[in-house]
Amino acid sequence: xxxxxxxxxxxxxxxxxxxxxxxxxxxxxxxxxxxxxxxxxxxxxxxxxxxxxxxxxxxxxxxxxxxxxxxxxxxxxxxxxxxxxxxxxxxxxxxxxxxxxxxxxxxxxxxxxxxxxxxxxxxxxxxxxxxxxxxxxxxxxxxxxxxxxxxxxxxxxxxxxxxxxxxxxxxxxxxxxxxxxxxxxxxxxxxxxxxxxxxxxxxxxxxxxxxxxxxxxxxxxxxxxxxxxx
Amino acid sequence: xxxxxxxxxxxxxxxxxxxxxxxxxxxxxxxxxxxxxxxxxxxxxxxxxxxxxxxxxxxxxxxxxxxxxxxxxxxxxxxxxxxxxxxxxxxxxxxxxxxxxxxxxxxxxxxxxxxxxxxxxxxxxxxxxxxxxxxxxxxxxxxxxxxxxxxxxxxxxxxxxxxxxxxxxxxxxxxxxxxxxxxxxxxxxxxxxxxxxxxxxxxxxxxxxxxxxxxxxxxxxxxxxxxxxx
Numbered sequence: 038x039x040x041x042x043x044x045x046x047x048x049x050x051x052x053x054x055x056x057x058x059x060x061x062x063x064x065x066x067x068x069x070x071x072x073x074x075x076x077x078x079x080x081x082x083x084x085x086x087x088x089x090x091x092x093x094x095x096x097x098x099x100x101x102x103x104x105x106x107x108x109x110x111x112x113x114x115x116x117x118x119x120x121x122x123x124x125x126x127x128x129x130x131x132x133x134x135x136x137x138x139x140x141x142x143x144x145x146x147x148x149x150x151x152x153x154x155x156x157x158x159x160x161x162x163x164x165x166x167x168x169x170x171x172x173x174x175x176x177x178x179x180x181x182x183x184x185x186x187x188x189x190x191x192x193x194x195x196x197x198x199x200x201x202x203x204x205x206x207x208x209x210x211x212x213x214x215x216x217x218x219x220x221x222x223x224x225x226x227x228x229x230x231x232x233x234x235x236x237x238x239x240x241x242x243x244x245x246x247x248x249x250x251x252x253x254x255x256x257x258x259x260x261x262x263x264x265x266x267x
Numbered sequence: 268x269x270x271x272x273x274x275x276x277x278x279x280x281x282x283x284x285x286x287x288x289x290x291x292x293x294x295x296x297x298x299x300x301x302x303x304x305x306x307x308x309x310x311x312x313x314x315x316x317x318x319x320x321x322x323x324x325x326x327x328x329x330x331x332x333x334x335x336x337x338x339x340x341x342x343x344x345x346x347x348x349x350x351x352x353x354x355x356x357x358x359x360x361x362x363x364x365x366x367x368x369x370x371x372x373x374x375x376x377x378x379x380x381x382x383x384x385x386x387x388x389x390x391x392x393x394x395x396x397x398x399x400x401x402x403x404x405x406x407x408x409x410x411x412x413x414x415x416x417x418x419x420x421x422x423x424x425x426x427x428x429x430x431x432x433x434x435x436x437x438x439x440x441x442x443x444x445x446x447x448x449x450x451x452x453x454x455x456x457x458x459x460x461x462x463x464x465x466x467x468x469x470x471x472x473x474x475x476x477x478x479x480x481x482x483x484x485x486x487x488x489x490x491x492x493x494x495x496x497x
Contacts (some may be wrong), residue, residue, distance in 0.1 A: 043275035046423055047301070050308040050416055066491040070280065071277070073475045073490075078280040079415065080430065086473055095482040113393075137475055156484065159402040166435040166454065167402065172389040174454050175432045177407015182415035184408065186280055189419075193276055200310065202405045205396040216483040224396065224404050245303045252325045253446040254386065258301075261296040 040057065043059075049192045052237045056197025059149045059230025063094075068194045069151060072229070075190035079183035087161030088180045088224075090187075091215050093152040101214050102154075102204070102226065103147020107201040110143030142199065143198055149228035154211070156221045158217040177224070186226050197232040200225055279422045282467045286427030287368040289379045290452040292323075298424045299381060302459070303422035309413035317391030318410045318454075320417075321445050323382040331444050332384075332434075332456065333377020340373030343458025372429065372458065380456035384434075384441070385414055386451045407454070414455050427462040430455055 060250065081087060093099050114136060121132055140145045146152070166175045184200060191198040204226045205213055211223055251258040303320065311317060323329050344366060351362055376382070387410045398406045414430060421428040434441055434456045441453055480487040 043277040045273035046276045046279045046419060047273040047305065050305055050419075053310060055310065055464060067364050070475065070490045073479045075277065075280055077472050077475050078283070078470065080283060080285065080418070080470075082430075082432065084471070086478060088478070089484065090479040092479050092480070092488055093482055095336070106351055122339050157404060159404075162402075163432075164402055165316045165432045166438070166452070169435065169438060169452070170454055172392075172397065172406050173393055173403055174389075174407040174410060175435060176402050176403040177457060178411050178432060179412035179428060180404060180415065181408050182418075185412035185415040188278060188412075189280075192472070200312075200408060201407060202312065202395045205399065205405060208396070208399060216485065218484060222396070222399070225408060233294055234449065236488055240308065241309050241314070245300065245307050248307050248316060248318070249303045249320045250323050252321065252323055254319065254330050254448060254451065255395075255446065258322055260300045 044193050054240050055199035056232050057142040058233035059197050063150045072190040076183040076187040079186045080181040081179035085161045088157045091154040104170050105207045106146040149230040151229040152226040155225040159219050192237045274423050283422050284470050285429035286462050289427050289461035293380045301419040306413040306417040309416045311409035315460040317388045319386045321384040330377040335437045338378040379460040381459040383457040385455040388451050403494045422467045
Protein backbone atom coordinates (compact mmCIF):
# COMPACT_ATOMS: atom_id res chain seq x y z
CA UNK A 38 0.00 0.00 0.00
CA UNK A 39 1.17 3.45 -0.93
CA UNK A 40 0.89 4.79 2.60
CA UNK A 41 3.52 2.35 3.84
CA UNK A 42 6.04 4.06 1.61
CA UNK A 43 5.56 7.51 3.05
CA UNK A 44 7.20 9.57 5.78
CA UNK A 45 5.47 11.57 8.53
CA UNK A 46 4.27 14.78 6.95
CA UNK A 47 5.88 17.27 9.34
CA UNK A 48 9.23 15.59 8.90
CA UNK A 49 8.84 15.94 5.13
CA UNK A 50 7.76 19.60 5.26
CA UNK A 51 10.51 20.62 7.65
CA UNK A 52 13.26 19.14 5.45
CA UNK A 53 12.12 20.29 1.99
CA UNK A 54 14.97 22.39 0.68
CA UNK A 55 16.17 23.35 -2.78
CA UNK A 56 18.54 20.65 -4.08
CA UNK A 57 20.40 22.04 -7.08
CA UNK A 58 23.26 19.57 -7.59
CA UNK A 59 21.68 16.48 -9.12
CA UNK A 60 23.14 13.19 -10.31
CA UNK A 61 22.44 12.07 -13.85
CA UNK A 62 21.22 8.62 -12.70
CA UNK A 63 17.71 7.87 -13.93
CA UNK A 64 14.69 7.99 -11.63
CA UNK A 65 12.77 4.69 -11.60
CA UNK A 66 9.29 4.80 -13.11
CA UNK A 67 7.64 3.80 -9.83
CA UNK A 68 9.30 6.70 -8.00
CA UNK A 69 8.43 9.20 -10.72
CA UNK A 70 4.88 7.94 -10.74
CA UNK A 71 4.48 8.57 -6.99
CA UNK A 72 5.79 12.12 -7.43
CA UNK A 73 3.31 12.78 -10.25
CA UNK A 74 0.48 11.15 -8.29
CA UNK A 75 1.19 13.50 -5.40
CA UNK A 76 0.77 16.46 -7.77
CA UNK A 77 -2.47 14.98 -9.11
CA UNK A 78 -3.94 14.78 -5.60
CA UNK A 79 -3.68 18.56 -5.08
CA UNK A 80 -6.83 20.65 -4.81
CA UNK A 81 -7.68 23.34 -7.37
CA UNK A 82 -10.44 25.93 -7.75
CA UNK A 83 -13.63 24.14 -8.79
CA UNK A 84 -11.51 20.96 -9.03
CA UNK A 85 -10.73 21.87 -12.65
CA UNK A 86 -7.06 20.83 -12.27
CA UNK A 87 -6.08 23.53 -14.79
CA UNK A 88 -2.47 22.34 -15.07
CA UNK A 89 -0.46 19.72 -16.94
CA UNK A 90 3.08 18.45 -16.48
CA UNK A 91 5.35 17.79 -19.42
CA UNK A 92 7.70 15.16 -18.02
CA UNK A 93 10.88 15.62 -20.03
CA UNK A 94 13.20 12.62 -20.03
CA UNK A 95 14.39 12.63 -23.65
CA UNK A 96 18.05 13.67 -23.49
CA UNK A 97 17.97 15.92 -26.56
CA UNK A 98 14.96 17.84 -25.31
CA UNK A 99 16.43 18.11 -21.82
CA UNK A 100 19.62 19.52 -23.30
CA UNK A 101 17.61 22.11 -25.24
CA UNK A 102 15.73 23.13 -22.09
CA UNK A 103 19.08 23.45 -20.33
CA UNK A 104 20.35 25.68 -23.15
CA UNK A 105 17.32 27.92 -22.74
CA UNK A 106 17.82 28.08 -18.97
CA UNK A 107 21.56 28.86 -18.96
CA UNK A 108 21.43 32.47 -20.25
CA UNK A 109 18.38 33.22 -18.11
CA UNK A 110 20.25 32.18 -14.98
CA UNK A 111 23.44 33.93 -16.07
CA UNK A 112 21.60 37.24 -16.37
CA UNK A 113 19.65 36.78 -13.14
CA UNK A 114 22.63 35.42 -11.22
CA UNK A 115 24.88 38.30 -12.27
CA UNK A 116 22.38 40.70 -10.74
CA UNK A 117 22.12 38.58 -7.61
CA UNK A 118 25.93 38.60 -7.18
CA UNK A 119 25.93 42.38 -7.43
CA UNK A 120 23.38 42.52 -4.63
CA UNK A 121 25.77 40.47 -2.45
CA UNK A 122 27.81 43.61 -1.91
CA UNK A 123 25.18 44.73 0.61
CA UNK A 124 25.82 41.68 2.81
CA UNK A 125 28.64 40.79 5.17
CA UNK A 126 29.85 37.85 7.22
CA UNK A 127 27.76 34.70 7.59
CA UNK A 128 24.79 36.08 5.67
CA UNK A 129 27.03 36.79 2.70
CA UNK A 130 28.79 33.42 2.88
CA UNK A 131 25.45 31.63 3.00
CA UNK A 132 24.14 33.58 0.02
CA UNK A 133 27.34 32.88 -1.91
CA UNK A 134 26.98 29.14 -1.32
CA UNK A 135 23.41 29.35 -2.56
CA UNK A 136 24.48 31.24 -5.70
CA UNK A 137 27.25 28.69 -6.33
CA UNK A 138 24.61 25.97 -6.29
CA UNK A 139 22.41 28.04 -8.63
CA UNK A 140 25.38 28.48 -10.96
CA UNK A 141 25.85 24.73 -10.99
CA UNK A 142 22.20 24.24 -11.87
CA UNK A 143 22.48 26.96 -14.52
CA UNK A 144 25.17 24.89 -16.25
CA UNK A 145 23.63 21.46 -15.62
CA UNK A 146 19.83 21.83 -15.80
CA UNK A 147 19.75 19.69 -18.93
CA UNK A 148 21.72 16.88 -17.23
CA UNK A 149 19.01 16.23 -14.64
CA UNK A 150 17.34 12.94 -15.59
CA UNK A 151 13.84 14.42 -15.41
CA UNK A 152 12.52 17.95 -15.92
CA UNK A 153 8.94 18.60 -14.86
CA UNK A 154 7.54 21.50 -16.87
CA UNK A 155 4.33 22.73 -15.26
CA UNK A 156 1.82 24.29 -17.65
CA UNK A 157 -1.49 25.99 -16.87
CA UNK A 158 -4.59 27.18 -18.70
CA UNK A 159 -6.07 30.44 -17.37
CA UNK A 160 -9.37 29.81 -19.18
CA UNK A 161 -9.99 26.99 -16.67
CA UNK A 162 -9.37 29.30 -13.70
CA UNK A 163 -11.50 31.82 -11.82
CA UNK A 164 -8.84 34.49 -11.25
CA UNK A 165 -10.59 36.65 -8.67
CA UNK A 166 -7.76 39.17 -8.40
CA UNK A 167 -7.31 39.69 -12.15
CA UNK A 168 -8.63 43.25 -12.27
CA UNK A 169 -7.47 44.82 -9.03
CA UNK A 170 -4.72 46.99 -10.50
CA UNK A 171 -2.02 45.11 -8.61
CA UNK A 172 -0.04 41.93 -9.41
CA UNK A 173 -2.36 38.94 -9.63
CA UNK A 174 -1.47 35.68 -7.89
CA UNK A 175 -4.78 33.82 -7.47
CA UNK A 176 -4.35 31.76 -10.65
CA UNK A 177 -1.34 30.26 -8.92
CA UNK A 178 -3.68 28.93 -6.23
CA UNK A 179 -4.78 26.21 -8.65
CA UNK A 180 -1.27 25.21 -9.75
CA UNK A 181 1.30 25.65 -6.98
CA UNK A 182 -0.46 23.33 -4.53
CA UNK A 183 0.29 20.61 -7.10
CA UNK A 184 3.86 21.87 -7.42
CA UNK A 185 4.26 21.79 -3.64
CA UNK A 186 2.81 18.28 -3.43
CA UNK A 187 5.33 17.13 -6.05
CA UNK A 188 8.21 18.68 -4.09
CA UNK A 189 7.06 17.12 -0.82
CA UNK A 190 6.83 13.76 -2.57
CA UNK A 191 10.42 14.25 -3.77
CA UNK A 192 11.56 14.53 -0.16
CA UNK A 193 9.72 11.32 0.64
CA UNK A 194 11.36 9.58 -2.31
CA UNK A 195 14.88 10.88 -1.62
CA UNK A 196 14.81 12.79 -4.92
CA UNK A 197 16.34 16.26 -5.11
CA UNK A 198 14.32 19.06 -6.68
CA UNK A 199 14.01 22.81 -6.88
CA UNK A 200 11.35 25.15 -8.20
CA UNK A 201 12.55 27.45 -10.98
CA UNK A 202 10.51 30.08 -12.80
CA UNK A 203 13.12 31.90 -14.91
CA UNK A 204 12.10 29.99 -18.05
CA UNK A 205 8.96 32.12 -18.18
CA UNK A 206 11.31 34.65 -19.78
CA UNK A 207 11.81 32.12 -22.61
CA UNK A 208 8.24 30.89 -22.77
CA UNK A 209 7.88 31.18 -26.53
CA UNK A 210 10.96 29.04 -27.14
CA UNK A 211 9.83 26.50 -24.53
CA UNK A 212 6.36 26.42 -26.11
CA UNK A 213 7.87 25.65 -29.47
CA UNK A 214 10.25 23.00 -28.09
CA UNK A 215 7.61 21.17 -26.05
CA UNK A 216 4.76 21.72 -28.52
CA UNK A 217 2.64 23.50 -25.92
CA UNK A 218 -0.63 24.55 -27.58
CA UNK A 219 -2.06 28.05 -27.58
CA UNK A 220 -4.05 28.79 -24.44
CA UNK A 221 -1.55 26.94 -22.23
CA UNK A 222 1.38 28.66 -20.53
CA UNK A 223 4.33 27.66 -18.35
CA UNK A 224 4.77 28.49 -14.68
CA UNK A 225 7.52 26.25 -13.28
CA UNK A 226 10.34 24.00 -14.40
CA UNK A 227 11.47 21.53 -11.76
CA UNK A 228 14.62 19.48 -12.34
CA UNK A 229 14.57 16.15 -10.51
CA UNK A 230 17.49 13.90 -9.68
CA UNK A 231 19.23 12.08 -6.89
CA UNK A 232 21.31 14.51 -4.80
CA UNK A 233 25.06 14.85 -5.34
CA UNK A 234 25.48 16.19 -1.80
CA UNK A 235 23.31 15.84 1.29
CA UNK A 236 19.94 16.35 -0.38
CA UNK A 237 16.96 17.50 1.62
CA UNK A 238 17.59 18.49 5.23
CA UNK A 239 17.53 21.40 7.65
CA UNK A 240 15.89 24.61 6.45
CA UNK A 241 16.07 28.22 7.53
CA UNK A 242 12.71 29.98 7.93
CA UNK A 243 11.26 32.87 9.90
CA UNK A 244 9.52 31.76 13.10
CA UNK A 245 5.71 31.56 13.16
CA UNK A 246 5.36 34.69 15.30
CA UNK A 247 7.11 36.79 12.62
CA UNK A 248 4.82 35.51 9.87
CA UNK A 249 1.46 35.23 11.61
CA UNK A 250 -0.57 37.94 13.28
CA UNK A 251 -3.56 37.98 15.61
CA UNK A 252 -6.84 39.44 14.27
CA UNK A 253 -5.25 42.43 12.55
CA UNK A 254 -2.10 42.79 10.46
CA UNK A 255 0.97 43.34 12.62
CA UNK A 256 -0.63 42.36 15.94
CA UNK A 257 1.37 39.88 17.98
CA UNK A 258 -0.01 36.34 17.95
CA UNK A 259 0.37 34.70 21.33
CA UNK A 260 -0.27 30.99 21.15
CA UNK A 261 0.44 28.96 24.26
CA UNK A 262 2.29 26.45 22.19
CA UNK A 263 4.59 28.67 20.19
CA UNK A 264 7.47 28.79 22.61
CA UNK A 265 7.19 25.09 23.34
CA UNK A 266 7.22 23.72 19.83
CA UNK A 267 9.22 26.05 17.61
CA UNK B 268 8.77 15.30 19.05
CA UNK B 269 6.66 16.89 16.37
CA UNK B 270 7.21 14.04 13.91
CA UNK B 271 5.44 11.60 16.21
CA UNK B 272 2.27 13.62 15.77
CA UNK B 273 2.16 13.38 12.01
CA UNK B 274 0.58 11.05 9.46
CA UNK B 275 2.23 9.46 6.40
CA UNK B 276 2.37 12.11 3.73
CA UNK B 277 0.66 10.24 0.91
CA UNK B 278 -2.24 9.40 3.17
CA UNK B 279 -2.57 13.10 4.02
CA UNK B 280 -2.37 14.28 0.40
CA UNK B 281 -4.85 11.72 -0.88
CA UNK B 282 -7.51 12.69 1.68
CA UNK B 283 -7.27 16.51 1.57
CA UNK B 284 -10.70 17.66 0.51
CA UNK B 285 -12.65 20.87 0.94
CA UNK B 286 -14.50 20.77 4.28
CA UNK B 287 -17.11 23.52 4.29
CA UNK B 288 -19.35 22.64 7.22
CA UNK B 289 -17.40 23.54 10.33
CA UNK B 290 -18.23 23.36 14.03
CA UNK B 291 -17.89 26.49 16.12
CA UNK B 292 -15.74 24.71 18.75
CA UNK B 293 -12.41 26.45 19.26
CA UNK B 294 -9.16 25.04 17.91
CA UNK B 295 -6.54 24.52 20.64
CA UNK B 296 -3.48 26.75 20.46
CA UNK B 297 -1.13 23.79 20.03
CA UNK B 298 -3.09 22.55 17.02
CA UNK B 299 -3.28 25.99 15.42
CA UNK B 300 0.42 26.46 16.00
CA UNK B 301 1.29 23.26 14.14
CA UNK B 302 -0.86 24.37 11.19
CA UNK B 303 0.88 27.76 11.09
CA UNK B 304 4.29 26.12 11.49
CA UNK B 305 3.55 23.94 8.48
CA UNK B 306 2.87 27.09 6.44
CA UNK B 307 6.10 28.66 7.70
CA UNK B 308 8.14 25.67 6.49
CA UNK B 309 7.10 26.22 2.86
CA UNK B 310 9.68 27.30 0.28
CA UNK B 311 9.46 30.65 -1.52
CA UNK B 312 11.43 32.38 -4.26
CA UNK B 313 14.73 33.58 -2.79
CA UNK B 314 13.40 32.40 0.61
CA UNK B 315 11.84 35.83 1.08
CA UNK B 316 8.63 34.34 2.53
CA UNK B 317 6.63 37.22 1.01
CA UNK B 318 3.41 36.30 2.81
CA UNK B 319 1.78 36.83 6.19
CA UNK B 320 -1.26 35.24 7.82
CA UNK B 321 -3.77 37.26 9.77
CA UNK B 322 -5.17 34.66 12.16
CA UNK B 323 -8.67 35.92 12.91
CA UNK B 324 -10.19 34.52 16.10
CA UNK B 325 -11.94 37.62 17.47
CA UNK B 326 -15.67 36.93 17.07
CA UNK B 327 -16.62 40.45 15.97
CA UNK B 328 -13.96 40.52 13.27
CA UNK B 329 -14.86 37.01 12.11
CA UNK B 330 -18.50 38.08 11.84
CA UNK B 331 -17.50 41.08 9.72
CA UNK B 332 -15.39 38.88 7.42
CA UNK B 333 -18.39 36.56 7.09
CA UNK B 334 -20.59 39.52 6.16
CA UNK B 335 -18.13 40.47 3.45
CA UNK B 336 -18.02 36.91 2.15
CA UNK B 337 -21.79 36.25 2.03
CA UNK B 338 -22.71 38.52 -0.92
CA UNK B 339 -19.60 37.45 -2.84
CA UNK B 340 -20.60 33.81 -2.56
CA UNK B 341 -24.27 34.59 -3.32
CA UNK B 342 -23.32 36.25 -6.59
CA UNK B 343 -20.80 33.56 -7.55
CA UNK B 344 -23.02 30.70 -6.42
CA UNK B 345 -26.02 31.99 -8.39
CA UNK B 346 -23.92 31.83 -11.54
CA UNK B 347 -22.65 28.36 -10.64
CA UNK B 348 -26.24 27.12 -10.17
CA UNK B 349 -27.17 28.42 -13.60
CA UNK B 350 -24.28 26.42 -15.07
CA UNK B 351 -25.72 23.28 -13.46
CA UNK B 352 -28.34 23.21 -16.24
CA UNK B 353 -25.67 21.78 -18.55
CA UNK B 354 -25.19 18.72 -16.33
CA UNK B 355 -27.31 15.62 -15.82
CA UNK B 356 -27.43 12.59 -13.57
CA UNK B 357 -24.66 11.82 -11.10
CA UNK B 358 -22.44 14.68 -12.23
CA UNK B 359 -25.25 17.13 -11.55
CA UNK B 360 -26.14 15.59 -8.18
CA UNK B 361 -22.51 15.74 -7.10
CA UNK B 362 -22.18 19.37 -8.15
CA UNK B 363 -25.41 20.23 -6.32
CA UNK B 364 -24.12 18.68 -3.10
CA UNK B 365 -20.94 20.73 -3.49
CA UNK B 366 -22.92 23.93 -4.05
CA UNK B 367 -25.09 23.16 -1.02
CA UNK B 368 -21.93 22.95 1.07
CA UNK B 369 -20.69 26.21 -0.46
CA UNK B 370 -24.03 27.83 0.40
CA UNK B 371 -23.61 26.67 3.98
CA UNK B 372 -20.15 28.20 4.12
CA UNK B 373 -21.50 31.36 2.51
CA UNK B 374 -23.88 31.76 5.44
CA UNK B 375 -21.51 30.55 8.17
CA UNK B 376 -17.99 31.70 7.24
CA UNK B 377 -17.93 34.02 10.26
CA UNK B 378 -18.87 31.18 12.63
CA UNK B 379 -15.70 29.21 11.94
CA UNK B 380 -13.49 29.53 15.03
CA UNK B 381 -10.45 30.60 13.00
CA UNK B 382 -10.10 32.39 9.67
CA UNK B 383 -6.64 32.42 8.13
CA UNK B 384 -6.30 35.44 5.86
CA UNK B 385 -3.23 35.04 3.65
CA UNK B 386 -1.59 38.29 2.55
CA UNK B 387 1.33 38.82 0.17
CA UNK B 388 3.72 41.57 -0.86
CA UNK B 389 4.61 41.60 -4.57
CA UNK B 390 7.61 43.87 -3.93
CA UNK B 391 9.26 40.88 -2.24
CA UNK B 392 8.64 38.62 -5.25
CA UNK B 393 10.41 38.09 -8.58
CA UNK B 394 7.34 37.71 -10.80
CA UNK B 395 8.95 36.34 -13.94
CA UNK B 396 5.70 36.17 -15.92
CA UNK B 397 4.53 39.69 -15.08
CA UNK B 398 4.93 41.14 -18.57
CA UNK B 399 4.00 38.30 -20.91
CA UNK B 400 0.62 39.65 -21.99
CA UNK B 401 -1.21 36.72 -20.41
CA UNK B 402 -2.50 36.11 -16.87
CA UNK B 403 0.38 35.99 -14.39
CA UNK B 404 0.57 33.24 -11.79
CA UNK B 405 4.23 33.07 -10.75
CA UNK B 406 3.78 35.33 -7.70
CA UNK B 407 1.52 32.60 -6.39
CA UNK B 408 4.52 30.27 -6.43
CA UNK B 409 5.80 31.98 -3.28
CA UNK B 410 2.49 31.91 -1.41
CA UNK B 411 0.38 28.88 -2.30
CA UNK B 412 3.02 26.33 -1.24
CA UNK B 413 2.49 27.77 2.26
CA UNK B 414 -1.29 27.60 1.78
CA UNK B 415 -1.01 23.98 0.69
CA UNK B 416 1.23 23.10 3.65
CA UNK B 417 -1.37 24.63 6.00
CA UNK B 418 -4.15 22.59 4.39
CA UNK B 419 -2.14 19.37 4.57
CA UNK B 420 -1.45 20.08 8.24
CA UNK B 421 -5.19 20.52 8.79
CA UNK B 422 -5.74 16.97 7.52
CA UNK B 423 -3.11 15.74 9.93
CA UNK B 424 -4.77 17.61 12.80
CA UNK B 425 -8.33 16.53 11.94
CA UNK B 426 -9.26 20.15 11.26
CA UNK B 427 -11.57 20.98 8.36
CA UNK B 428 -10.53 23.71 5.92
CA UNK B 429 -11.13 25.03 2.44
CA UNK B 430 -9.35 27.54 0.26
CA UNK B 431 -11.48 30.52 -0.77
CA UNK B 432 -10.43 33.43 -2.97
CA UNK B 433 -13.71 35.32 -3.53
CA UNK B 434 -12.82 37.91 -0.91
CA UNK B 435 -10.31 39.38 -3.36
CA UNK B 436 -13.43 41.05 -4.80
CA UNK B 437 -13.79 42.83 -1.43
CA UNK B 438 -10.11 43.45 -0.84
CA UNK B 439 -10.47 47.12 0.07
CA UNK B 440 -13.03 46.36 2.77
CA UNK B 441 -10.92 43.46 4.09
CA UNK B 442 -7.85 45.71 4.11
CA UNK B 443 -9.67 48.27 6.19
CA UNK B 444 -11.11 45.67 8.60
CA UNK B 445 -7.81 43.85 9.19
CA UNK B 446 -5.62 46.98 9.01
CA UNK B 447 -3.57 45.56 6.14
CA UNK B 448 -0.94 48.15 5.17
CA UNK B 449 -0.39 49.49 1.68
CA UNK B 450 1.86 47.24 -0.38
CA UNK B 451 0.28 44.08 1.03
CA UNK B 452 -2.66 42.32 -0.64
CA UNK B 453 -4.89 39.32 0.07
CA UNK B 454 -4.88 36.04 -1.83
CA UNK B 455 -6.77 33.47 0.24
CA UNK B 456 -9.15 33.21 3.17
CA UNK B 457 -9.21 29.78 4.79
CA UNK B 458 -11.86 29.02 7.43
CA UNK B 459 -10.73 26.38 9.92
CA UNK B 460 -12.88 24.28 12.23
CA UNK B 461 -13.65 20.76 13.29
CA UNK B 462 -15.86 19.04 10.69
CA UNK B 463 -19.63 18.78 11.17
CA UNK B 464 -19.76 15.77 8.84
CA UNK B 465 -17.06 13.29 7.79
CA UNK B 466 -14.26 15.77 7.31
CA UNK B 467 -11.30 14.93 5.08
CA UNK B 468 -11.54 11.71 3.09
CA UNK B 469 -11.76 10.32 -0.44
CA UNK B 470 -11.12 12.73 -3.31
CA UNK B 471 -11.96 12.73 -6.99
CA UNK B 472 -9.08 13.63 -9.32
CA UNK B 473 -8.02 12.94 -12.88
CA UNK B 474 -5.55 10.06 -13.20
CA UNK B 475 -1.85 10.84 -13.66
CA UNK B 476 -1.88 9.82 -17.32
CA UNK B 477 -4.49 12.50 -18.10
CA UNK B 478 -2.46 15.23 -16.39
CA UNK B 479 1.11 14.31 -17.26
CA UNK B 480 2.70 13.99 -20.69
CA UNK B 481 5.96 12.53 -21.99
CA UNK B 482 8.55 14.94 -23.45
CA UNK B 483 6.04 17.04 -25.40
CA UNK B 484 2.59 18.37 -24.54
CA UNK B 485 -0.12 15.81 -25.22
CA UNK B 486 2.19 12.80 -25.67
CA UNK B 487 1.19 9.75 -23.70
CA UNK B 488 3.32 9.08 -20.63
CA UNK B 489 3.88 5.37 -20.16
CA UNK B 490 5.34 4.64 -16.76
CA UNK B 491 5.65 0.98 -15.77
CA UNK B 492 4.15 1.77 -12.45
CA UNK B 493 1.08 3.75 -13.45
CA UNK B 494 -1.31 0.86 -13.88
CA UNK B 495 -0.04 -0.82 -10.73
CA UNK B 496 -0.37 2.02 -8.25
CA UNK B 497 -3.22 4.28 -9.35
